[in-house]
Each structure stands twice: as C-alpha cells, then as structure tokens.
Amino acid sequence: MSNGILIIAESHEGALRPASLELVTAGLAAKAAVGGSLTALLPGSNVAGPATELAGLGVDTVKVAEDPKLSAFTTDAWAAAVEAAVKALDPRVVIFAGTTSGRDLAPRLAARFGAPSAANVIAIGGSSDTIVATRPVLGGRVQTDVSLGGSLAFLSAGPGAFEKAVSTGVTAPVEALAVDLSGVSERVRVTGLAAADSGGSSSLASAEVVVAGGRGLKEPANFALVEELAGKLGGAVAASRAVVDAGWRSHHEQIGQTGKTVSPKLYIAVGISGAVQHNVGMQGSEAIVAINRDPDAPIFKIASFGIVGDLFEIVPELNRQLS
Ligand SMILES: Cc1cc2nc3c(=O)[nH]c(=O)nc-3n(C[C@H](O)[C@H](O)[C@H](O)COP(=O)(O)OP(=O)(O)OC[C@H]3O[C@@H](n4cnc5c(N)ncnc54)[C@H](O)[C@@H]3O)c2cc1C
Structure with a gap:
C-alpha cells in the first residue's frame, strides 16, 4: 500500500x-x-x-x-x-x-x-x-x-x-506541519545574501530566451553581438566553457556539464560547436537555433533550426531586423 x-x-x-x-x-x-x-x-x-x-x-x-x-x-x-x-x-x-x-x-x-x-x-x-x-x-x-x-x-x-x-x-x-527544531544546533547561520556580479544575466536559470556565445566569436569584444541579440529578445546571455576558460566570460554564464543547466523556450547557440558536455546543459530547451559556419558541427544534430553561415553576417542582420 x-x-x-x-x-x-x-x-x-x-x-x-x-x-x-x-x-x-x-x-x-x-x-x-x-x-x-x-x-x-x-x-x-x-x-x-x-x-x-x-x-x-x-x-x-x-x-x-x-x-x-x-x-x-x-x-x-x-x-x-x-x-x-x-x-x-x-x-x-x-x-x-x-x-x-x-x-x-x-x-x-x-x-x-x-x-x-x-x-x-x-x-x-x-x-x-x-x-x-x-x-x-x-x-x-x-x-x-x-x-x-x-x-x-x-x-x-x-x-x-x-x-x-x-x-x-x-x-x-x-x-x-509542526516541526520541533529546538534541538537543532545552529552550527551554520546565514548572515546575509549578496548578489553575484551577474554581468547582466542574473536570470539565466529562469530566462525564457537564452543567447549563448562560443569560441566562434573569435574575441571577447564580439560578445557585444550576443548581448545585443539577447537584449532585443529580452533574454539572458550564456557562454560555452571554451570562452569561460579563456576568461572572456564569467563562470556563472557557463552552460553544460560543469556549468548551468537551462531549459528556456528558445536557446540560440552562436558559434558553438555542440560538444556533448555543452549540449547536456541545454538540450531540454523547447527550441534550439544554431548559427555555425560548419555544416557538420554537432550542434546541428540537436538544433530545431540551423543557420549555416558566418555569425558575423547573420547576427548583425538579426539585430537589424529586430530593431
Ligand atoms: C570534463 C569536461 C567538462 C566540460 N564541461 C563543459 C561545459 O560545462 N560546457 C561547455 O560548453 N563545454 C564543456 N566542456 C568543453 C567541451 O568539450 C568543448 O570543448 C566546448 O564546449 C567547446 O566550446 P565552443 O563550442 O565554444 O568552441 P569550439 O568547439 O571551438 O567551437 C567553435 C564553433 O564556432 C564555429 N565558428 C567559428 N567561426 C565562426 C563564424 N565566423 N561563424 C559561425 N560559426 C563559427 C566553428 O565552426 C565551431 O563549431 C567540457 C569538457 C570536458 C572534458
């Protein structure tokens, strides 16, 4: 029973x-x-x-x-x-x-x-x-x-x-439900909560749209493209481990096996190859859009929509269309 x-x-x-x-x-x-x-x-x-x-x-x-x-x-x-x-x-x-x-x-x-x-x-x-x-x-x-x-x-x-x-x-x-906690010793006491430096994406875990950038962006300054797209879609910015390890982005934005797991309505992967360690953190997303110039990139195997091409042409155009 x-x-x-x-x-x-x-x-x-x-x-x-x-x-x-x-x-x-x-x-x-x-x-x-x-x-x-x-x-x-x-x-x-x-x-x-x-x-x-x-x-x-x-x-x-x-x-x-x-x-x-x-x-x-x-x-x-x-x-x-x-x-x-x-x-x-x-x-x-x-x-x-x-x-x-x-x-x-x-x-x-x-x-x-x-x-x-x-x-x-x-x-x-x-x-x-x-x-x-x-x-x-x-x-x-x-x-x-x-x-x-x-x-x-x-x-x-x-x-x-x-x-x-x-x-x-x-x-x-x-x-x-009555619970008697009088005997519980307060070995640890929380004295305060401080928000981490979010880099503008504090809502990553609950965001309905996530725009993630990878090594295909070539250098940290180009993340501005990802930030602009995320901003236009009201979404959060995320990153692959390759760019976090390179010091371009902070670890709290990393998606994957050794980062966060997210399941937004829309996940846009920009210049991310789709390694299994990355995909495990985002494959529960409702729709995945991948932008990659390599038609054989593994990300296309799990993408709902794939755009094969140069991100430096596609993302600025997307940002223009969304203006
Ligand atoms: C134990 C372990 C744990 C790991 N945990 C994680 C994890 O939590 N998260 C994670 O992300 N990774 C993790 N990794 C690393 C993972 O295996 C990959 O190395 C990493 O995800 C690759 O990041 P990337 O896709 O940004 O870079 P790359 O693999 O270098 O891919 C870059 C992509 O950009 C494309 N590209 C290049 N230029 C352009 C352009 N101009 N236009 C369009 N596309 C372009 C390329 O075709 C390529 O597909 C882990 C690895 C290990 C071993």
Whole structure:
C-alpha cells in the first residue's frame, strides 16, 4: 500500500523557486507511477504567499513547516524538518528539487533512513513496489534506469528535466506541519545574501530566451553581438566553457556539464560547436537555433533550426531586423 509522494519545495523572497515548479511535475509523474496522493512540503518562514501558489499547481495537499530557523537554507535545520515530515507522513518516495539544497538533502536523508536514493532524475516510472528513476550518465550520452525497491526512496530532480507546472485552477488545502527544531544546533547561520556580479544575466536559470556565445566569436569584444541579440529578445546571455576558460566570460554564464543547466523556450547557440558536455546543459530547451559556419558541427544534430553561415553576417542582420 503506497503512502504517496512527498515533494520538498523551496521559496525565495516570497515566491516559489522555478525549480519547485519543475518539482511539482516530477511529483505528478511519480504519483502516476506509484499511486497515492501528492503532498508538497514547504519549509520556511513567512511563506504564506508561495504556499498558496504551490496549492494551485496540482498537488493534493500543501504542508507548511514554518520556523525562523528555516528562513534561509541550512542543512541541519532543513534536514531536521524533512526528517520530521517523512516520519509524520510516511511517503513511498520523497523528491527534492534540482537545486544545490535539494542535492545536499536527498542523499543525507536517504542515509538517515537507510533508504535508496537517485540523483539528477529526468523521468520517474515503475510502481509502488519498484520505483524506476531514469538518470543521465557519462555526460548525458547514456541514460540509465535505476530501480529503487523497499518502502521509502529519495530522489532529486534533474534541473530543467521536467516542465514547469502551471496553475490548474484548483486549490489544494494548505496545512501547518509542526516541526520541533529546538534541538537543532545552529552550527551554520546565514548572515546575509549578496548578489553575484551577474554581468547582466542574473536570470539565466529562469530566462525564457537564452543567447549563448562560443569560441566562434573569435574575441571577447564580439560578445557585444550576443548581448545585443539577447537584449532585443529580452533574454539572458550564456557562454560555452571554451570562452569561460579563456576568461572572456564569467563562470556563472557557463552552460553544460560543469556549468548551468537551462531549459528556456528558445536557446540560440552562436558559434558553438555542440560538444556533448555543452549540449547536456541545454538540450531540454523547447527550441534550439544554431548559427555555425560548419555544416557538420554537432550542434546541428540537436538544433530545431540551423543557420549555416558566418555569425558575423547573420547576427548583425538579426539585430537589424529586430530593431
Ligand atoms: C570534463 C569536461 C567538462 C566540460 N564541461 C563543459 C561545459 O560545462 N560546457 C561547455 O560548453 N563545454 C564543456 N566542456 C568543453 C567541451 O568539450 C568543448 O570543448 C566546448 O564546449 C567547446 O566550446 P565552443 O563550442 O565554444 O568552441 P569550439 O568547439 O571551438 O567551437 C567553435 C564553433 O564556432 C564555429 N565558428 C567559428 N567561426 C565562426 C563564424 N565566423 N561563424 C559561425 N560559426 C563559427 C566553428 O565552426 C565551431 O563549431 C567540457 C569538457 C570536458 C572534458
């Protein structure tokens, strides 16, 4: 008998994190396979707004664990809150978002409960007896199916692997879940948050349009073409590792295996060859437009639309047309 699915949502500054919208879709996929109800836990402090948003996304119940110690993420406090929720709700599977905190908590909680876990999951199937989690390995070149038996399992969703859930028009009940964190020592305390130097693309993770530049741009100054195109489309600027390693752009803009994973509606790759380590970070995009002068560039294998030609002619023309 399945006790359903528990997802661990996250909010920031009064709104759900975009990864939590993807997490709801992962939870619905798990519910379809495993059965039972879908409960979303929202730890935090003063999270009534995001809890209401979460309640409208198709979950069956929202449980809010409120405590000042949960206002900023710390491993000790959040792990204690999730542990209490798991003991109270006895779910068959617990799913975390594809965030730094989610990837921190999933294996930690699995170890605490002596349960199996799988990270960076891109699809969930199976049954309540055996959950089957699909995850990419070898830099995304191969996908493996991992079977998780037993009565409890922990998963973390792959960033960008699931669609963002949208409002269903139905509002699930929002209930308080009492968690006693008095015994949690504050070994780590978050004393402040400072925005990183964003270079104008702080919204990369949630941008609907991403324009990425690669070594084909020849020199850092030519990134102005990419910045102009991104600006005209209301998008964010990104980069391949080759140009980050060369010091043209900062690492927070890097897409790929050792950078960020994005899944915008539109990803424009300018002068990027399409190495597997790059593609793994953007192949979940809804539409990929590749601009490359080499017709055999691997990027064209995953592009929805390919433009074979010199970027120094094509991008200025695009910018002119969009003026
Ligand atoms: C362990 C590991 C992890 C890695 N992680 C990442 C990662 O996270 N992200 C990442 O991006 N890479 C990563 N890489 C590096 C990756 O393998 C590639 O080397 C890198 O993505 C190449 O970047 P690029 O496409 O910008 O450059 P190149 O491969 O040099 O491609 C440049 C492209 O520009 C085209 N071009 C040149 N001039 C023009 C022009 N005038 N007009 C149009 N097109 C032109 C060329 O035809 C070429 O296809 C990783 C590698 C390893 C080994």
